[in-house]
Structure formats: structure tokens, C-alpha cells
Amino acid sequence: MRRPWRVAVIGGGIAGLAAAVRLRDRAPAGTEITVYEQSGALGGKLRTGELAGRPVEFGAESFLMRDPAGGESAAVALVRRLGLADRIVHPTVGQAALAVDGSLRPVPGGTLVGVPGDLAKVTTVATPAADADRDAGRPLLDEDEDVSVGALVRSRFGDEVVDRLVDPMLGGVYAGRADDLSLVTTMPALARTARVAHTLVGAVRAAQAAAPRAPGAPVFGTLVGGLGTLVEAAARESGATIRRDATVRKLHATPAGWRLTVGPTRDPEHVEVDAVVLALPARPAARLLAGPAPEVAGTVGGLDYASVALVTLALPEPELPELSGFLVPGTEGLLIKASTFFTTKWGHLRRPDGLALVRASVGRYREEEQLQRPDEDLAATVHRELSAVVGTPLPAPVAGHVQRWGGALPQYTPGHTDRVAVVRAALRASHPTLALAGAGYDGVGIPVCVRSGETAADEIITALGGSGT
Numbered sequence: 001m002r003r004p005w006r007v008a009v010i011g012g013g014i015a016g017l018a019a020a021v022r023l024r025d026r027a028p029a030g031t032e033i034t035v036y037e038q039s040g041a042l043g044g045k046l047r048t049g050e051l052a053g054r055p056v057e058f059g060a061e062s063f064l065m066r067d068p069a070g071g072e073s074a075a076v077a078l079v080r081r082l083g084l085a086d087r088i089v090h091p092t093v094g095q096a097a098l099a100v101d102g103s104l105r106p107v108p109g110g111t112l113v114g115v116p117g118d119l120a121k122v123t124t125v126a127t128p129a130a131d132a133d134r135d136a137g138r139p140l141l142d143e144d145e146d147v148s149v150g151a152l153v154r155s156r157f158g159d160e161v162v163d164r165l166v167d168p169m170l171g172g173v174y175a176g177r178a179d180d181l182s183l184v185t186t187m188p189a190l191a192r193t194a195r196v197a198h199t200l201v202g203a204v205r206a207a208q209a210a211a212p213r214a215p216g217a218p219v220f221g222t223l224v225g226g227l228g229t230l231v232e233a234a235a236r237e238s239g240a241t242i243r244r245d246a247t248v249r250k251l252h253a254t255p256a257g258w259r260l261t262v263g264p265t266r267d268p269e270h271v272e273v274d275a276v277v278l279a280l281p282a283r284p285a286a287r288l289l290a291g292p293a294p295e296v297a298g299t300v301g302g303l304d305y306a307s308v309a310l311v312t313l314a315l316p317e318p319e320l321p322e323l324s325g326f327l328v329p330g331t332e333g334l335l336i337k338a339s340t341f342f343t344t345k346w347g348h349l350r351r352p353d354g355l356a357l358v359r360a361s362v363g364r365y366r367e368e369e370q371l372q373r374p375d376e377d378l379a380a381t382v383h384r385e386l387s388a389v390v391g392t393p394l395p396a397p398v399a400g401h402v403q404r405w406g407g408a409l410p411q412y413t414p415g416h417t418d419r420v421a422v423v424r425a426a427l428r429a430s431h432p433t434l435a436l437a438g439a440g441y442d443g444v445g446i447p448v449c450v451r452s453g454e455t456a457a458d459e460i461i462t463a464l465g466g467s468g469t
Helices: 014-026 076-079 150-156 159-174 187-194 200-209 228-238 282-289 292-302 366-373 375-390 416-430 444-462
Strands: 006-010 032-036 048-051 056-057 098-101 105-107 220-223 241-243 248-254 256-264 269-271 275-278 304-316 325-327 338-341 357-363 401-409 432-437
Touching: 006 014, 006 256, 006 269, 014 032, 014 076, 014 228, 014 275, 032 228, 048 401, 056 357, 056 375, 076 228, 076 444, 098 159, 150 159, 150 200, 150 248, 159 325, 159 338, 159 401, 187 200, 187 292, 256 275, 275 282, 275 444, 282 292, 292 416, 304 366, 304 375, 338 375, 357 375, 416 432, 432 444
Parallel strands: 006 032, 006 275, 032 241, 098 325, 275 432
Antiparallel strands: 048 056, 098 105, 248 256, 256 269, 304 357, 304 401, 325 338, 338 357
16 A cells, blocks of 8 residues: 655635645545644735724735636635535625725626626716727637736727726736736637637627626625635645744755745755645745746746735715725726725624725836835725715724735736747646646636635546555
């Protein structure tokens, strides 16, 4: 009888934890799984804290309920696997707004991440370019072409649609800019239809039609008690050995698998394993790849990231509009880029004392200097701008919290998907027992990260097949 498999998962974010759960479910019985997390906290950008005596998200707020094909998202499937399905709740207010010209205007319907499928519906926010989206007798994109979202939309609908609608929508998700972000990576459904459709309106409508959704079905969900419960349950159900404050400093390929160098340089620990799931952001992953796979380390390390700060305020009985929140175009000159009215959006968070929780996102790619301000300054500026946007002076907060996420959100430039495919193909050829997982490679959002971790685990199981007990 051969010894059990030994698998290291480097990175204790949701991608790494999802990989650990998948390994427990599908690897041979007795497989030894160890999760190494550099910090003292699991979950990565999932972090549930407390403010004014109640749980509140200081990181990711919710997850998509459906996958692009219309089925259950990977996040929902994991929630069910962990026995948390009865905790899923949905927004009670779904309408968001755009802060344009000093007023809040409802986000127009019929758009795909801000890209309109009906130009008449967006005129309350932006004026589309006249007659620019003409049928030239050929598809918008060639078969293998990738462009920035901004470049495509500007060429078809003009600057206002990008600046006032698409850019704030993408900024709210990626803290990036439409002119920098890859269409293929951030909007794959639209990229597929753009290779067939001759107009952008046609491509948007085709992409929307290809994403089946039951009328009235909720788009987003979260968990009562916070997404930290998902993290805790995944760590527990994985049966993995969890090592917090454990920095993996080096990876060395051996004839039998991998040697990990863990801990301080003065007193390192060496651990032998059969396989590794590398569930780290691109730059720390590149540092570990530099030894065994220098041919791909440079590509992985070349991915850039945006930093953001999330400022959460507890306000006593404020006069807030009945909105889930609002997005701010960069042309408005505000520090806030997006805001969520937590206790309006999520009915389970509402309080009998009338205290409201409001969160604002600050910072965008290439605007990191704004985040150098002290916490008190950020909170005061957010409070002042919130008052201006909602059109009434808001009461002084009774509590506040500033969560800084340095280098948190990957910036997917055109060609990203192809570059990652090349990296993974090279690793499969040279080091099949090493798999990459996480937002740095596959996209943002909890379902994407869960699916990425599970796919990496499946690759490891395939690579080790037959060698376990």
C-alpha cells in the first residue's frame, strides 16, 4: 500500500479553501492537505467584521447566484456543499444609481455591465454617438482578437456612454478603467457574440439572450452572519491542516514532488509534498515560480493590480434614498467611486434603532495616491461626499471602519486570457503537479475564485492519479 498523497495549498483565500474542499471530496481517502496562509486570517478578500455591534463585510459583499450558462454558480454549489444554503439571503432593494452632474439617476436597464442593448434607455445618463454603430458587413472582432472594453464601446457609442456608464460599472467591479480592461476577460459573453454580430447593439442583445435567467430570479446572494461563515465552514469541511502566519518562501521541484521552504529565513522549515495548488495573487506567485518555472514567472508577475479602501460608516437615522447604492463616474471628480447602502439593500441587516450602515469604495487603478490619506481623513471626506450626493447633510457617524486592500484587484489588459492559457500549458508540460488558482488568473468574484480553486484541485488529482492509496 502506497502512502497517502500530500498536497500543499499555498494561500488561504476562498480559491485556496475551495481547492482544499474539492481535494477532500475527490482525492483518495487519507490524502493529507495543508493550507499555508501568510497572514493570520483566512478568506483573502472575504472578511466579515463588526461595526456598531453587528456583522458587516469589510471585503466582498455578495456572490452571483447563477453561472453564465444559467445554472447554479460555483459559489452557491459550495454553499450547499458546506450546509449553509439555509443562510442565503438576497437584496431587498436592487435599484442602483449613477451620480451624474450632481444628482442621482437610476442605472438604465437593458445594459450588460453598462454596455447598452437599447440606446434609447441610456439617454437619461449619456447621449450615444449618432449613427456610429453601423453594420459594416463583418463581425466586430476577429476570431482571436481581444480589445479593451473602452476602445470597442467608444468606437460604437461614443465617449459619454463609456465615461458615464461603462467606466463606473467596471470601476465598481475591478477598480479599473474601461480603456485598460480586456473585453475577453471581463465580459466573455460579449466577446463571443462580438465575433459574430456586426453591431455592438446586436452583440449585447445576443449575449443577453444567451444567458438564460428565470424572470424574477435573484441575481446576488449573501449569507446571514456574513461571508466569514463560508470561510470558516470551508476550512472545517476540508479537513485540512490550517497553518496561519506561515509564509512559503521557496518552491523547489524534487524527483518525488515539491519541497516547500516555510517560515523565517533564520529558521526555515522544509516540507516535502507531492503536489501544490498555488492560490496566491500573481506577484507573490511569480516569486515562488521564479525557481522551478522561470519561463513563466515573468508573465505571471507582469499582471498589475489596483488598491482600494473600503470606508464603512454607521449613521444614526440618516435620510437615504431607497437605493441599493450608487456608482460615480471618474468625470465627477469625487473620491468615492461606489457606495452601498447596506441596511437598505439587505433587509436582514436593518436595525430597529434606525442605525444605517453605508460603505464607500475609494481608489482606482493609477489613483493610489488618494489612499495615502489617514483613516480619519478618508472617513471625513467620504461622509462629506455622501451628503453631497444624496442631497442632504448626513448625521455624524457613531462608528466607522477603514479597510485598506493593497494590490487587491487584478487589472486584466487585452490578451490576458491567452497569456494565462500559455502559462498553464507550460506548467502542465513541465510541472503537472503544480496548479495556479485565484482571481489573478481567472477573474474576480466569489464564483470565479471557487471554480478556479476547484479546477486546480481537479488538475492535481488527475496529475497524481493512481499514486495514492
